[in-house]
Amino acid sequence: MTSAIDPARFADLQATAGADFVVELIDTFLQEAPGLLAELRAARADGDADRYRRAAHSLKSNGNTFGATALGAQAREIELAGLGEAAADVARIAALEAEYARAAQALRELRDV
Amino acid sequence: MSERGARLLVVDDNKVNRLLLARSLELQGHAVTLAENGRIALERLRHEPFDLLLLDIEMPEMNGIQVLEELKRDRQLRDLPVIVTSAIEGLDNVVRCIELGAEDYLHKPVNPVLLKARIGASLEKKRLRDQQKELVRRFATREVAQDLDASGFALGGHRVQATAMFSDIRGFTAMSEQQPPEEIIDLLNTYYTLMFDAISGRGGVVNQMVGDGLMAIFGAPLPLADAGGAAVQAALDMLEMIELYNREPDRAGKPPIEIGIGIASGDVIAGYTGTQQRATYTCVGDAVNLAARLEAHTKSVGHAILTDAVTRRAVGDRCRIEALGTVPLKGKAEAVEVYSVIGGQKF
Numbered sequence: 001m002t003s004a005i006d007p008a009r010f011a012d013l014q015a016t017a018g019a020d021f022v023v024e025l026i027d028t029f030l031q032e033a034p035g036l037l038a039e040l041r042a043a044r045a046d047g048d049a050d051r052y053r054r055a056a057h058s059l060k061s062n063g064n065t066f067g068a069t070a071l072g073a074q075a076r077e078i079e080l081a082g083l084g085e086a087a088a089d090v091a092r093i094a095a096l097e098a099e100y101a102r103a104a105q106a107l108r109e110l111r112d113v
Numbered sequence: 114m115s116e117r118g119a120r121l122l123v124v125d126d127n128k129v130n131r132l133l134l135a136r137s138l139e140l141q142g143h144a145v146t147l148a149e150n151g152r153i154a155l156e157r158l159r160h161e162p163f164d165l166l167l168l169d170i171e172m173p174e175m176n177g178i179q180v181l182e183e184l185k186r187d188r189q190l191r192d193l194p195v196i197v198t199s200a201i202e203g204l205d206n207v208v209r210c211i212e213l214g215a216e217d218y219l220h221k222p223v224n225p226v227l228l229k230a231r232i233g234a235s236l237e238k239k240r241l242r243d244q245q246k247e248l249v250r251r252f253a254t255r256e257v258a259q260d261l262d263a264s265g266f267a268l269g270g271h272r273v274q275a276t277a278m279f280s281d282i283r284g285f286t287a288m289s290e291q292q293p294p295e296e297i298i299d300l301l302n303t304y305y306t307l308m309f310d311a312i313s314g315r316g317g318v319v320n321q322m323v324g325d326g327l328m329a330i331f332g333a334p335l336p337l338a339d340a341g342g343a344a345v346q347a348a349l350d351m352l353e354m355i356e357l358y359n360r361e362p363d364r365a366g367k368p369p370i371e372i373g374i375g376i377a378s379g380d381v382i383a384g385y386t387g388t389q390q391r392a393t394y395t396c397v398g399d400a401v402n403l404a405a406r407l408e409a410h411t412k413s414v415g416h417a418i419l420t421d422a423v424t425r426r427a428v429g430d431r432c433r434i435e436a437l438g439t440v441p442l443k444g445k446a447e448a449v450e451v452y453s454v455i456g457g458q459k460f
Binding site for chain 2: 018021028029051057065076079
């Protein structure tokens, strides 16, 4: 299995924002992302297309910031697809959550180096 | 404002994006304020000055497109440079932002080097724009500057009801030959300051200054209720100010300044004349010529303020006005009724 975080992209982030700041940024992301995933599920349950797209959009954007390439790509797919057939959407969200767990773990390791 | 140390407002609903962008900008030496959505951003923009806005598109409550639309409608804010930073999908959204006046678009995650270059360019453009506005403010009246700002520059005019006023200092040429140049410039500056105060205090606009003479318009570029009355009141204020000035201690021993004022009302054509490169806001028409003639005539009759029949009727009995009968004036086929406004009374 490939790493959840693209090392080159992550190194770029550290170089431009500063390694200490990236530690803070990871903490912020780990605090915020579960809320965004919950929002995605809630928007799916409410059938709210705007909130659904926005939550996916935010996760995509944050994933790409840290070099969480797969997380970013999956979130992008959800953003572009929008609300669809419920079962398929829920499956996509579940896959996204799994990828998030992987990325979060990798980020924790990078943070605690 | 230098390129460094600009005041930037970052608007993004996502905390990670907000913090990261703020970090990049702070490392570049800027002062950064954060807002979580468009509504909060607009509130901040209306309460404190910013040099540049970095705007996300996808946001709850009020999105970036709505912010751009609001800014475009707002005269105070429409020149604020905006750089859109977004990970939004679809070229049409980017196009829409540019159409709505965004300076630039940066895709997220934002490349810091590109960000720095774009911000530098935007701030430089803003600096030039501010400089230009400052120049307009200095060389045009506030009203003309606002008119230019609101409707843009176009040669050509429109017909309006207005009152024209001409004023100059009696015997100024002789005076300027007897006094040192510094004193004359000093005198002129004081004179213009006083006259501008009197005229703008009554809603008039000084649109020409030549030597010791000035032309003012009441009722253009902005309409003015009772333009004739306002002009006569301004003239009385001007006389009073000159009187006070003559009594100042540092004028002691010097010959008192006397001014003559001509006022006439009617249909005039107001607008910008000149060329695309060099233009001035002016008024032309019978009333303007008549006001100039009346001002010249003050010297012959020894009255300080002369006016025409139209203005006289507009003033009514609010002020003492003496009829001087009909007088043949240069450039006028028929003799015109001339009235003298008696000083020392206000209405």
